[in-house]
Amino acid sequence: MRKKFIAIIGVGLAVWILLSGYNHFFGPEITLGEKNVTLEIVNEKTGQDRTVTATTEGETLYDLLLEEEEDLGVVFEKYDFGYMVEGLLGYRTTVEAQEYFHLTVNGEDAMTGPEGIPLAEGDVYNYTLRSYGDFSASEPTREEKTLTLEIVNDRTGDGFSRELTTQEETLYDLLLTVEGSAGVVFKETDSKAEISGLMNYVPGAEEYFHILIDGEDAKAGLKLIPLVEGGRYRLELRRFDGEKPTPADALGKAITFKVIHEEAKIDFSMAALTEKDNLYDWLIENEDDLQVVLEEYDFGAVVTGLLGEVAREEKQEYYHLTIDGEDAVTGPGQVQLTDGGVYQFELRTY
């Protein structure tokens, strides 16, 4: 028994010595005292970016994040290897969306979690929301690049080919800059964006806008296509059956429907092709998909709920309607749909 006891003590001592050696050579170099550091949060999905300059006596980034936990809405998740940040500024990453907050220190990728990063005077710590695919995909570059953007619609005969010089990083960012002139309408889901309309044309049920990069089929969605110097980016209307779209009159009116609800972080936009004459009929037609809630009054129907968010009377909320950017003066029952019209409901308070 004594022999075992000595063996246990000996192993314990050896482990302690080796751990100390590890911490000496590989452990973070802690700086004591007050430090001025910068913490940046970048979230392109919500547009909520924040830069915080902090004076702290904390030793590691984890200490700093604890200090700022409430202000920055930091959400930690504990793993065997330590704490990781999985939520910032009210946004929580999910495995389903395949995203994470990527950490860099002074522009260099961090090799460890926040507990292993010592704070140093003047250092910049950056958390940027990324998709798992970003890990291995070519890094979009921020320098200026000249490229070609083409939009081809053989059905309407409309086209668009322009050489652009841009600092944007992805095809999605670039399309945002030409959203107005190219009539781009996106359909956004949690993790990706798709094109649901281009140059006032909404693809039919058997059509879609196909993306080609330098003549090759794109392998990723808009938000994951990096822009490179000299690239040729083509958005071409195609049919799912592989046949070429033939010129024909588009059926119905092409409209754009938008919903904005700042508190619920909804910025929804969809393009639609409809034969309905007025907005009320169209809302009824899409009642289930858009979770439309209508209240009938003597003067007509009023929209009180969209996409699961209801206007709360006690908070004096209402859905404000604009048509092509102008305030509507009537309810949806009296709003006539026009080809190319933009109909937007935005939650406001009185």
Add this chain to the structure above:
Amino acid sequence: MKPKDITTVAILSASLTAGKLALSAVPNIEIVSFLLVIFTVVFGVRKTLLTALIFTTTEMLIYGFGIWILGYYLIWPTLIVMTALLKPFLKSEYGYAVLSGLFGLLFGLLFALFESLFYGIGYGITYWIRGIPFDLLHGGSNFVVMLVLFRPITRSVLKIKEKS
């Protein structure tokens, strides 16, 4: 395989799963490698390999599929085979404690080699170095557990084997 053997393997797998769950709240202390060594000594390689296979599959059902599960399908059998090969040379609990301790110490390295196949050598090296503190504690705890518990547990398991 006889029904008795099937039952034995099932009970051994269940005891591994229960043992792991019981100690899951305690970081870096695990009983799986200890029990696999005991089972190899008492029941032999074949039954213990089957036990490890069932145990790892149960882990997958509990925790979900990940690359780490594939690693476990390789690492536990490695321990079992090493135990069986060294058994003729290990005469006391000290030898098994050293074996178990070394296994714990090299656990991270074995996993890093496996992860390198998927994510590259650079990732594997980083993975291993970052895990060294855990490996040191793992090795130390394995050594202590084996040194203290090898004899009494082996005796009890042998008694159960003889009675059944």
